[in-house]
Amino acid sequence: MNTENGEGKCPFNHGETSPQPTQETNSNSGKCPVIHGGLTSNNESVMDWWPNALNLDILAQHDQKTNPFGEDFNYAEEFKKLDLEAVKNDIKTLLTDSQDWWPADYGNYAGMFVRTAWHMAGSYRAMDGRGGANTGNQRFAPLNSWPDNVNTDKGRRLLWPIKKKYGNKISWGDLIILAGTVAYDAVGLKTFGYGGGRLDIWAPEKDVYWGSEKKWLDSTKHRYGDDENRDTLENPLAAVQMGLIYVNPEGVDGHPDPIKTGHDIRVTFKRMGMDDEETVALTVGGHTIGKSHGNGKAENLGPDPEGADVNEQGLGWHNSVGTGNRDNTMVSGIEGAWTTNPTRWDNEFLTLLFKYDWQLTKSPAGANQYEPVNIAEEDMPVDAFNPNVKRNPMMTDADMAMKFDPIYREISLNFLNNPDKLADVFARAWFKLTHRDMGPKNRYLGADVPAEDLIWQDPIPKVDYTLSDSEIADLKQTLLNSGLSRTELINTAWDSARTWRGSDYRGGANGARIRLEPQRNWVANEPERLNKVLAKLEEIQAGLAKKVSIADLIVLGGTAAVENAAQEAGVNITVPFAAGRGDATQEQTDIESFEYLEPLYDGYRNFLKQNYDVKAEELLLDRTQLMGLTAPEMVALIGGMRVLGTNYAGTKHGVFTDREGVLTNDFFVNLTDMNNKWIPTGDNLYNIVDRNSGSTKWTATRVDLVFGSNSILRSYAEVYAQDDNKEKFVKDFVAAWVKMMNADRYDLK
Known part of the structure; x- marks a missing residue:
């Protein structure tokens, strides 16, 4: 059913509008004075009794009650007070201020801060615009505990003294991206620019669908309509496995094959809005500094941050072996640096990739990786903590795709011979990666915003x-x-x-x-x-x-x-x-x-491009959440749009009025009229029949009838159906209408 252009795909977050069943708990055990599990994820909602019920929580995400700042807080005004140069200088100082509790590789945290920023921004997908760095969402589950994000918790904690110092003037989202950008600048790259303006959230983004798997790093077959056709990756996903940002660095499902991996890279980076040249530049530039970590065994790692006990204080993945870091650092399981000088911007990644033949080996943790054959000693990087010891560089299966995928190879050779071009393309691609979800340039804050207008903005x-x-x-x-x-x-x-x-x-x-x-x-x-x-x-x-x-x-x-x-x-x-x-x-x-x-669907105009395996009312919630509307605003808009006769192609479904085109509350009056019966007549179609005469008065879709069937939506519908709320309905509709018309007017906010 899945195809690349969206035809036949389910464009929706599967299951995210229906609560998941949970395990029963014994509330009498030990005569505990609180309900067992009632304050943890074991018992999330009273609605768990009805797992197929429409869940409106998606429209209540990031409620103002979760925000510690009042409604009068203006982040843009606070950011204007920020001494951005002072923050950048503090980050540069921190880069080489190695901490005992988490020592810096080669005495420099550049690789750490780049990875932390990259993995926050890299969750963005172009299909629905969700993910990315704009909300500082890496601080919360599930992203803070994704296997692919292992030890980004350390990057954030290293930045805490700077966040503490500058406080409200810089958000976590802005600080993390700034740290990654400053890191590149410090190692010698001429960066393209930086814009602030990311607004932090204060609770997990439960509205984002990351996949249907119930197990981290489960087989990729769960995400593909046809496992042999890697273009059939489920919408709106971009990553190939649950818990990954992009692709498996060891190969498809952990099986090394640079050609197959190259195809996965092309699909996933395209879904992030990147072309082939940007993809190569990001791969090369991202692996030009820092190293990967696999000195240990995954089974020795403690729980992730969200699962760790209180004594870990929000940190996770504690390695119980040795120091737990330095020579015992475990992250991806892959071990080693990509280049000879991992704290310097240069062209060594491509130089080494094409200079040597590479053989498949295993890291100390047992991960698949490649090492060069007969490498010259002068091309070997030193150990991250012992400058007297030389180590082999390594490449992942994804890195090898830059050499063996025909399209990527041609681009890589061009960059090899034109290092200045690589630096420019990477700097622009890094800026795009870290700013792609911020919208138009007039939302950017600070003196480092580039003057150039970019088409993706x-x-x-x-x-x-x-x-x-x-x-x-x-x-x-x-x-x-x-x-x-x-x-x-x-x-x-x-x-x-x-x-x-x-x-x-x-x-x-x-x-x-x-x-x-x-x-x-x-x-x-x-x-x-x-x-x-x-x-x-x-x-x-x-x-x-x-x-x-x-x-x-x-x-x-x-x-x-x-x-x-x-x-x-x-x-x-x-x-x-x-x-x-x-x-x-x-x-x-x-x-x-x-x-x-x-x-592909718009419940406000009763439109479905085709039938999907997700109910129409769930699609309505997904669209409503993307548009930033609340449940009451959705109800008012639907009722108004129906009586105004705005249905796609002029259909009469849900037009419960004899005064079509007039902004009355008739939709709600007739929806809640108990003189009617509601009879299914086909797929997503119903007749509204007069109980006395048996004649059909109106027709409807699921999107129309859900406002009478769902208890929460009905409570809103009843408000607007009341005789004393005709004027309130019009005013509420107008307010929601104006909100939508001005949603992208950032100059008015």
Whole structure:
């Protein structure tokens, strides 16, 4: 069922909206005064009795109650007070300040800080924008305890004195990425730049789907529709196994084969938004400094940070052998440095890779790795803690793919012969890796933000006009009198705005990319209707004395239509509008990366591109969470969109009203009317039948009926169905509508 372009794939986080069953506990054992397991993961929810129930927790992630800062805290303002150069200097000092409790390899923590930053940023995937460094999520489960993230806990703990010193002025997300960037600068790379602005979270991101496996590093077969076709990696995943960032460095399922591994690398890095040249540069540059650790046995490692006892104080993977570090350091199980000088930026990785033949060997921990045949002593790195001892360098199966995969080989040889090009491509790729999930450049903070506009930042030209209240009112009337229907205006505005993702701050109405490829021809955007509306808006724009962007006209058209529909319902309300959106050009739009934003489902317009093996209401929750909406906002928007007649292709499912196009609370009134019966008629279809006459009054989908069947959603629906809440419903709908229209207006926040 899985294919690379999204057709037939399940685009959703499997099972993440349904609680998982837990083991029973004996609450009477020992007459303990608290419920056994009630405050641990053994008994997460009273809803565990109903494992298939719709779980709305995904819409309550990162509630303000978990945030130790009040609503008045403004991180951007705090960051402006930061002496960024002082922080960088403190990091540079820390790099060579080796701590007894976790000594630095070669007396330098550069490799440690690079890895910590890399593994936080490297969890990003382009399919849904989740993961990445933007939230400082590496501090929490599951990422803080992934097998691939072993000992990144030490990197964060080493940085704690600096975080403590600068406090609220720099987030953990910003500090970790800054440390990795400063580390590269300190070893001799001319870095491309750095931008702050990552907002820390304060609880695990339970809304992120990392795979269905129940076991770390389980077989890759769980993630592929066809294990022989590695392009069938399950959406939206990028890593090949549970607990890995990218690929298994020892080979596919631990079986060395550089060609097969090369294909896995290509798929997983593409899903992170990287091309082949960037992939090679990141592989080479990432392994130019530091070393891998495998001096020990995995079975001697203690529990991961999330599973360790209180005396470990948030640290994990304690090695019980010897010092537990230095000569006994265990991380990946692979042992050794990649280059002759692991604390210097140079081209030695490629020099050694192509200079020598490499033979498959085993590390002291038993991991598969490659070592050079007949290496000259001058090319051997010294021991990480004894400069009088020489060691063989090593390569992983993933490293060998840079030599044997035909495409990667050609790029690698080009970099070998052009080290300055490698340095430039890597510096840019590192910047992209560590900033990819931050959204447009106007969200970046600090003096080190590069001036260059990069296409993956989705640049949008700034506008040079303002609109007065009277000008806005005149434009609203022009749009309403344009011959376009209210539904056409509302749908176009919604379709333009709904692409916004709070996961990586991409998409949204700003830029009006709905008029460009690839969005203009997306099935969900109803190209025929869309082109009609765009043509009329362009005609209106051409006749204006003051030029207004198409992006503003699209949003204003929907705003005017909503306002007009509310007034027809008897609620006199002005829907707020803020001008200032620009119009992006096709040249400023990365078609390939925008394909990931295509709506394959949109419950707000009752749209499914095809049937999926996940229920429609679960897909609705996934889309709602990405758009940053709460459960009450979702309920208000659904009820309003239905009575406004905004369904895809004009279907009547869920349009529970005789006044279609008017912003009434009829959806909720008729949904909760006990004079009705709800009868299944087919896959995802139902008839709403009058109990007395037996006649069908309306039709519905699961997305419509879930607002009456789910106890939590019904409680909201009943509020809006009340006779005294007709005006409240309109006001709540308008507030949620404006939130969506302005979701990507970072200049307003």
